Amino acid sequence: MHDRSGLASRVFSPDRPGDSPPVLLLHSFASDGAADWVETGVVAALTGAGRTVVVPDLRGHGESPAPTAAHESGARAVAEDIVAVLDGAGVTTFDVVGYSLGARLGWELPEAAPGRVRRAVFGGLSPVEPFAAVDAAALHRAVRDGAEPEDPFTAMIAGMVRSRGERAAGLALCVEGLQGTPFEAAPWGGPTPPVFVVGEDDVMTRGIERIVSLVGGAEPITVPGDHFQVLGGAAFRDTIVRVLGQ
Structure with a gap:
């Protein structure tokens, strides 16, 4: 479905609904909801546990439209898009799971959706x-x-976005927008502290103790696993189900 944000999203309903609120799943950069959450078995595990699951594609990703300017992909703008997805699905209180970029954006939600976030699991943050x-x-x-950047890190990101074909220009705008709204973690605004999941070989999460504090x-x-292996691993999937079931 598409709501007033224009984002594509899907809602997965369990065969036997429980009393817990829906779960919002936020995917990583240059990926989409299907690859991160459906194909890894996370959606099936959560619906099997009686949870309704909401899976949007972030702007510039999956089946969602590309941004037309960098400001559309700033962290707060994307958080407002996500809230619009939840409103369109009739979701009030929810749990959130985010991986990598999805975790970074999930941090914005207690402010963007006051009083609506219950539990949170953030992987690869x-x-x-x-x-x-x-x-x-x-x-x-x-x-x-096609000009190759001199900076190795920029060149790596360029390779990542160019691998997405016609989505590349939009993803580059996403990078610029996020760069303009850098992650500066304030104290968590939800009622329950997030649970952080890190891969034992994930260099991206080094220093996470500062955020945990x-x-x-x-x-x-x-x-x-490393940053790319954790997402598809059984340990992450099982942790999500266990933590959100508490």
């Missing part, structure tokens, strides 16, 4: 804004003209 180091102008040139100092849950 970087304690700093990874896109801050991107040369946005060089990234756009790489997408538009803002929400009461709970120890992160460590699971096998």
Whole structure:
């Protein structure tokens, strides 16, 4: 479905609904809801546990429209898009699970949707804004003209977005928008501290202890894998179901 935000989203209903609120799943950068959550079995595990699941594609990703300007992909603008998806699905209180970019955006939701977030599970969250180091102008040139960026990190991001074909220009705008609204974690605004899941080989999450300390100092849950392996792993999937079932 598409709501007033214009984002594509799907709602998955369980055969035997329980009393717990729906679960919002937010995917990672240059991916989409199907790849991160349906194909990994997370949606099936949650619906099997009696949960309704809402899976949007972020702007510029999956079946959602590309941004027309960078400001449309700033963190707060995307959070407002996500709230519009929830409103369109008739969801009030909800749990949220986000991975990587999805975790970073999930952090915005207690402010964007006051009083509506119950529990949160964040996997692969970087304690700093990874896109801050991107040369946005060089990234756009790489997408538009094929010019290889001199900076290795920008070149890596360029390769990632160019691999998405016609989605590349929109993804470059997403990077620019997020760069303009860098992640600076304030104390968590929800009623229950988030649960952080980190891969034992995930360099993206190094320093996560600083973020954890803002929400009461709970120890992160460590699971096998690097940044790309955790998402499809059984340990992450099982942790999501267990934590949200508490």
